[in-house]
Amino acid sequence: MRNKFWYKTALSSVLAMAAAAFSAAPSSVHAAGIMSGSGSYSAGTPAEAMPLQAEQYITEDLLNKPVPTNQWWSSLLWDSFSEAQYPHPLAVRHEPQGLRIYHPGPHLLQEPTVIDGTMAVDGDFIAGHTGESQFPEARVAGYSDWFVDAQYESGQHEMKVSYGHGSPFTYFTYAGGNPKLIFQETPELWYGGRSSSVLGITVNGSHYGLFGPTGSTWIGLDRQEWVNQLNGKDYFSIAVLPDNRPATLEKFQQYAYSHITDTKVSWTYDEEQSEVTSTYRFTTEPKEGLRSGTLFTMYPHQWKYTDTDPLPYRYASVRGDLATGEGDRFTTVMKYHGILPALPAVGEDQLSSMKALLEEARNEPETGAADSYSAAKELGRLTALLPLAKDSGESEAAVFFEQKLQGMLEDWLTYTDEDRDQLFYPSSYFYYDFAWSTLIGYPASLGSDSELNDHHIVNGYFIKAAAELARHNPEWASDSSYGGMVDLLIRDMASPDRQDALFPFLRVFDPYAGHSWSSGAARYGSGNYNAASGEVMNAWSSLILWGEATRDPAIRNLGIYLYTTEMQAILQYWLDADQTHFHDDFTPAGAAAIWGGKTEGDSTLWSTRPAEVQAANWLPFSGSSLYLTASPSLAERHFTKLRQDEQDTRDEEGLRDLVYMYQAISQPEEALKAFENTAPLFAAQAGSSKAHAYAWISMLNERGTQNKDITADTPLYAVYKHPEHGSTYVVYNMSSSPVNVTFSDGTTMTASPSGFTEKTLP
Template structure:
C-alpha cells in the first residue's frame, strides 16, 4: 500500500487541541441557512466544531485588505496571497513573494526588492532555489506602517498598501514586470539599499545604481533630484506622488527603460480562445502615464510563453527559477499552442480481453465499500474519480448493468455532498468568499489549500454522469452545485461578487498554486500538477457534455497552458530549466523560488516521480508529447529506488505507456498478480489503459483534432484517430493532417 498522502499537520493538530479545550474557533450556530442550488444546496455556515481560515496558532483570520478592496473576492492560492492571508500572527506584512524576475517582501518600512540570479542547491541536493534577498527597499522617508494590506489586484499584478498615520505608500508589482511603480504621500521617496550603491548614471531625476551586482534605475518626477547618502537614496516628490524603479538587464539598457518609467501599469488581463485544435491567448497590460504621453511598457516572458509567441522580442533577458525570461517591448503579446485532447476514456481496441476486463470491473463494482471508507473531500474525490474512470470502460464492452451500478454509486455520493445538513456538505464563507467541503482535509479549510485538487475529482465524476444522464446535470437538478464548485476553483467570471476569478490558476505563471496563504520563505508551491490538470480536463468534459462552450474552452485553455508549464518546470523536458548542479530529472514540487525533488509526505522516489502523473485519465494524454523526458524521468526513479516500482507500480506503468506502451504492458504482464492498486486506481482501469495503448500506440501530439474531445495514437507509423461526440447529431471531425472522422451522436469513434 502507498503511504497516505499528508501535508504537515502541526497547525491542524493545534487547532484540534485548542477546539477540544474550548479555545478554538467558535462553533457554528445550530441553525445554519441552506442556500438552494438546483436540486442541491450548500450552507452559509460551517458545521459545528469545524474551522475556517486561521493563522498558524489557530486564531481565525479574515482577509487583510484595504477598505477599497473589502468587498472584492480575494484570490487566495496566488503568488502574492500572504499579503491578504496573514498566516503568522507576528508578521502582518507578507512572506517572500516571487514575481519573476523580481522578488518582494513587505516590511514596516516599505517593499523589499530583490533579483536573485544564482541558484542554491539545498536539502541534501533535493531542492534548487533562487531565494529572495533584498537588494533594496522601496519606501518613504520615515514610513513605519503597522501592517501591509492588499489594495488592488488584477490577473497577475497586485498593489500592496502601507499607512502609518502620516504617510501612505502604494506599489504595483507583478509577474514579468521589471518595474516597481510607487505612489506615496507624506514623505520623500526613499530607496534603502542593502549596501552602499555604486552610481553608474546620474541625470537629476534619473539615477542608475548597482547593488549586489544588480543594476537598477530609479525614476523620480521631472524636476526632482536623487540624493545618495550611504545606503539611503532619496528624492523629493514636490507636488507629485509618483516614482518608480526598474531592474536593468544591463547598464546600457537605461535609455530604453527610461522611456517607460512613468507609464505606470494599472492592471493586467488575459483573454483566450480554443478552436480548431489551437489555443490562442493574449496577455495585456493596461497603463496610465504619470507624466508625458507614453503608454507603452516592457514585460518579461516566461519560457512557456516565449516558446509559443511570434511577437518580436528584444535582446534583453533576465534570470529566473523558470529559466531565461525574454523582454517584450509592448503592452501585450499573444501565444498560440496546439490543443491537448481529452477523451472520456481510451477508445475500444482489439487487444482488450473483454472477459478478463469484466472480471476486474466486477471486483470494483461489487466491493463491500467502493469508497474505501473515505469521508473527507480529498479521499472521497479520489474514490469518485476511480469509479468514474470505469463507467465508459464498462459501457465500451457492453456491460450496461455494471455501468449503471457505477453511475448510481457516483450519483448517490455526489448528491450527499451536494445537499446541506448531512454528515458531508459544502459551506460558503462570506468573508473569504469560498466554498469549503466538510469534512475537510490537508488544510482545505484552515489554509484554503488544494480546492482545485479536491473538487476537480467531483467535477470530473459529474461530467461522466452528464455524458449518460443529461437530466441529472441540468441546472434545475444537480448542475448548479457542480458549477458552484467550478466557481470556487476556476471561476471564469471577473465580475462574480461571490467567488474570485480563477482562484488557484496563475495565468501568467501558467500553472496553479496549492497553498491558500502562500506563507513560505520559498513562496507558493504546487506538488500534484496532474491533479490540477484533472480539473481542467473535467471542465472540457463537463462543458462538452452540457453544451457550455465557455467552460469547455476555459478548460482547453487551462489544460494547454499548464501542460506546457508542467513539461518545462516539473519535467524539464528541454533540459533548459533546472540548474546544472541540481542533478535530478524531475521535481515533485515547484516553488516560487525554484523546485524540489520531494513531496509533502514522503521521500519515496516512486511517489516523487508519480505524484505529477496521477490520476491517469483521458485528460492525461498531453504527457505523451515529451517521450524522452518520460524515459529520463523513469530511469532516475529506478536508480533512486534501487529497482522497479513497488508501491505505485500501476501509476508508473501508465506513465511509461505514454512513451513506450509495449514496455509498460510487459511490466503489467509480469507483475499484475501481486500488487495493490494506488488508491485512485483499479486493476480494471490499468489493464484497459495499458492494453489499449499497447494496441493503438502512444499518444501522437503532432496531430490535433478540430474538437477538444479528440486524440491521435501512433504505432509503427500507423495512426489511429479517435473522437467523442457529445452532440445529439452526428458530426465530422477534421484532424490537422487532413484526416476526417465521422462520429455518430453521443458516441466515440475511431479510424
C-alpha cells in the same frame, strides 16, 4: 485623515455580502441551507471545521467583493506584512520599514535536486518612506490579473506600491514624505548624481534604475540611506535592469513614468484550427509625458509561443531565461491536442482479463471517505470504472458503479436537516464562507478549510464525476437537478467572470505564470507552490467535459484555455521537455514541486519517495493525460532516472500500478507483461484500480502514443501513432447527431452520436 483600512471582517459587511450573494446566486434560501436545483449547500461553517481567520488585510475599497486567494501574492492578504513573493524577474517582501527588493537572477543556485532562486534575507535594499521608520502593516489595496497594489499607512504618511509578474518595474506613490532607499552597504553609482532625477546603481551584483520625477534631486548618496526629494510630485519607480549600460537604463527610462494600472488576460479557442490564443494586456497611466505601454518580460512558455519581437534583453530566473518585450500587449498561440472522456475499449484479446479485473473492483471492500479529498479520489476511481464496465459489456457492474458514483456525488452536493444536526463526521456536504467568498467541502482535507488549499484538486474530481454522469444522463446535469451545484464548484476554483458576486476570478490559476497555485495563503519563504500537476490537469479537463456534456461552450473553452496553458507550463517547468530548463547535474526524473522561488526535484510537501514524488505529475491517468505520452523518449528518460533514484523497487509499494502505467509510455510490452505477472500481488493506488491500469497499458500497447502533430476540429479527440500499427484517430461525440470531423492531416470521419468513433490508417 480618515483611516482607510478595514481591520476585521465586520459583521455588517459579511451580512451585506451574504445578501448580495443570495440575490446573485441561482438559488433559494432553505431551512437546511441554500438550494440549487436538487442540490444545496450550507450557509454556515460547521462547528467542527477548522476556522478561517477573521482578519483580511485589505483596504476599504475592496470591501464586499470576492476575495482572491491562492495567488503568488496571497501572504499579503493573510498577514500584516508578507512572506517573500516572486513577481519574476524580481522577489519582494513587505516589512515594517517598507518593501524589501531582491533580484534572484545573479544568485541562482543549481544543485543536484533543486534550482534555487529564493529571496535572500537581506535582499538588495528596502524602499521605504522618509516619514516613517516602522509602518504598522501593509494591506492589499488593489489587484488585477497578475499585478497587486499594497498600501502602507501611518497617520499622514502613505506609500502605495504596485508590482507584478513580468514587470521589471516597481511603482510607488507617496503622501506625507519622500522615497527612502535603505542599503546594507553603499551601492555603486554609475549613472546620474545628486542633481539628476534618474540614477543607475549596482548593488549585490544586480543593476537597477531609480526614477524620480523630473526636477527631483537626491541626498545621502555617499551613505547607506538615499532619499529622492520629489519636488512636489508624488510618484517614483524602480526597475531591475538586465545590464549596467547607460543606453539600457535610458531605454527603461522611456517607460519608467508609465505606471501599470491594470493587467488583463483574454483567451479564445479556435475549434477549426484547434488553437488557444491568449492575449496579455497592460494598461498604463503616464505620470510624465504621453508614452503608453511598458517593457515586460515573458516566461519560456510565453516567448516560445508568441510572434512578439523580443528586445535584446534577457533576465535569468528560476523558470529559465525571461525574454523582454515592449508595448501594451502580446499574444501567444498554442495548439490544443484534445482529450477523451474515457479510455477506449480494450480489444477482444484483453476482454476476458478486463472483465475479471472489473469484477475484482466491484467486490473490493468499502473503505469509506473520511474527508473531501478521500471522497474525490473514490469518485475518480468510479468515474474511470463506469465506462470500462459499459464498454466491456458488463452491464451489472456498470449499474453498480453508476449507482455508487451518483449516490456519493449527490450526498456531497446536498445539505439536509440531518447534516445540520450531525455533531461529528458522518455528514458530507459543501458550505459557503461569505467572508472569504468560497465553497468548502466538509469534512475538509489538505487545509482546504483553514487556508483554502487545493480547491481545484478536490473540485476537479467532483466535476469530472458529474460530467461522466451527464454523459449518460443529461437531465441529471440540468440546473433544476444537480447542474447548479456543479457550476458552483467550477466557479469556486476558476470563475471566468470578473464580476462574479460569489467567487473571485480564476481563484487558483495564475494567468501570467501559466499554472495554478495550491496554497490559499502562500505563507512560505519560497512563495506559493504547485506540487500535483497531474491532478491540476484533471481539474481543467473536467471543465472541458462538463462544458461539452452540458452544451456550455464558455465553460468548455475556459477548460481548454486552462488545460492547454498549464500543459505547456508543465512541459517546460516540471518535465523539461525541451531540455533547456534543468541543468546537467539535476538528478531527479522531473520537478516534484514548483515554488515561486525554486524548482524542487526530490520532495513534495508529503513525500520524498522517488516514485511517489514523480507520480504527482502523472496521476490520475485518464483520457486527459495523453500529453504525457506525446514524447516516449522523454518518458523513457524520466523512467530511467526514476529507477536510478530508487533504492529498490520496494519504493513503489502502493504505487505499482502507476509506475507500470508510466513505463507503458516508452516500454508498453514490458509494462504489460510486468503488470500481468504481478497484478495478483499488489493493490492499486487509492483512487485507481487495476482494471483502469490494464486499460491504459493496453491502449498504449495497441494504439501507441499521442501524435501531437495532428489536430482535429472537435474538442474530444486523440490521434495515436504506433510503430507497427500506424495511426489511430479517435473522436468522442457528445451530441445526439453525427458530426463530421476533419483532422489537420486531411483525414476525415463521421463521428457517431453519443459515443466513440475510431479509424486506423497504416
